[in-house]
Amino acid sequence: MLAGKHILLIIGGGIAAFKSLDLIRRLRERGATVTPVLTRAGEEFVTPLSVSALAGQKLYRDLFDLGDEAEMGHIQLSRIADLVVIAPATADLMAKMAGGLANDLASTLLLATDTPVMIVPAMNVRMWEHAATQRNLATLRGDGIIVVGPNEGDMACGEFGPGRMSEPLEIVAAIETQLNDGPLSGRRILVTSGPTHEPIDPVRYIANRSSGAQGTAIASALAALGADVVFITGPADVPPPSGVHVVRVQTALQMQEAVNAALPVDAGVFTAAVADWRVTTASDRKLKKSKDGLPLLEFAENPDILKSVSQMTEGRPKLVVGFAAETNDVIENATAKRLRKGCDWIVANDVSPATGIMGGSENAVTLISDEGAEDWPRMAKDQVAKQLAARISDALK
Numbered sequence: 001m002l003a004g005k006h007i008l009l010i011i012g013g014g015i016a017a018f019k020s021l022d023l024i025r026r027l028r029e030r031g032a033t034v035t036p037v038l039t040r041a042g043e044e045f046v047t048p049l050s051v052s053a054l055a056g057q058k059l060y061r062d063l064f065d066l067g068d069e070a071e072m073g074h075i076q077l078s079r080i081a082d083l084v085v086i087a088p089a090t091a092d093l094m095a096k097m098a099g100g101l102a103n104d105l106a107s108t109l110l111l112a113t114d115t116p117v118m119i120v121p122a123m124n125v126r127m128w129e130h131a132a133t134q135r136n137l138a139t140l141r142g143d144g145i146i147v148v149g150p151n152e153g154d155m156a157c158g159e160f161g162p163g164r165m166s167e168p169l170e171i172v173a174a175i176e177t178q179l180n181d182g183p184l185s186g187r188r189i190l191v192t193s194g195p196t197h198e199p200i201d202p203v204r205y206i207a208n209r210s211s212g213a214q215g216t217a218i219a220s221a222l223a224a225l226g227a228d229v230v231f232i233t234g235p236a237d238v239p240p241p242s243g244v245h246v247v248r249v250q251t252a253l254q255m256q257e258a259v260n261a262a263l264p265v266d267a268g269v270f271t272a273a274v275a276d277w278r279v280t281t282a283s284d285r286k287l288k289k290s291k292d293g294l295p296l297l298e299f300a301e302n303p304d305i306l307k308s309v310s311q312m313t314e315g316r317p318k319l320v321v322g323f324a325a326e327t328n329d330v331i332e333n334a335t336a337k338r339l340r341k342g343c344d345w346i347v348a349n350d351v352s353p354a355t356g357i358m359g360g361s362e363n364a365v366t367l368i369s370d371e372g373a374e375d376w377p378r379m380a381k382d383q384v385a386k387q388l389a390a391r392i393s394d395a396l397k
């Protein structure tokens, strides 16, 4: 339900704008107030009259409308809502947002707003996949913008692929998740995820098989409970979740720096598979084969990020959760690891190849705390994430 919630809906200029009419209806059915803004290009696809009639509200269209400005200035308009939703978010609108432009009502509102912003992209598949759009998308995610979709399928232009706008009910579900006052609202939680890449030279690096799936699922589950999540990720296989603040890093040293910058937090969940060593002799030129034999790499130990946060004497998070990826003597090794690192909980799992856990969709974990070891049945990583998020929420009460 969205009773009492106020949504500022910006309708961009794309064929998918017709779905936004249904979106307005669905939102109002659930008790939300929808204030619509229609861009110039949006007017080519849906009429101002139908938008404002369905919303039952005044429609805003022009930055320099004297009547509108006298009634409610554009700055004020940008602040009235609990959430700003842009559907469809065109490539042009995304580019304007990423570049910080403010040359029409929609882009000015977006630059002036201090409320969370959700974009629902819709465009031709080539436009979506274009390097410029993907660059803008990464920037927007990094700015904490929530991204819903796009879906894959047949497109109005006759092509097939990702770029179709999410369906109204999917958008409603994302809005409900975002606006729910969950048990973790007001809590700031840090999640590290993915592998780290430690360069050997400009083209080679040391890495590991972590896909980032479990960390991503945990960040998503925490956000769904209302937490303000800082998601610090190495180069993972899976895309980051929506609704979190994403910080991308490559190396362990960069991850440590990003973690320090994100503190203080209420809880830290360290799922990243951080490389234990980095190459101190990393070359800024590609290493060549040579008659003189094999290259000699020298290593240094990376800082233990989990340990340093666990052992902070001032401003330590109330709850620090580590992960232990083991291939043998899982409980014994993980129990010792918890004490060595000083974290509150360790989530231990067996990553030996036969389990199919590393890179797979399921996980079988044991939660180790000062109360002992608790085995959880094997389940989907999403389910492990939800269960862990619920436990974290209890522990932070």
Ligand code: CTP
Residues within 6 Å of the ligand: 192, 252, 270, 271, 272, 273, 274, 275, 276, 302, 303, 304, 305, 306, 307, 321, 322, 323, 324, 325, 326
């Ligand atoms: N970790 C970390 N920084 C590191 C290494 C590990 O923050 N430099 C964190 C991981 O995110 C994980 C936990 O420590 O939560 C355990 O990681 P793991 O690689 O299993 O432990 P190691 O300390 O590397 O122990 P070992 O090599 O003995 O298995």
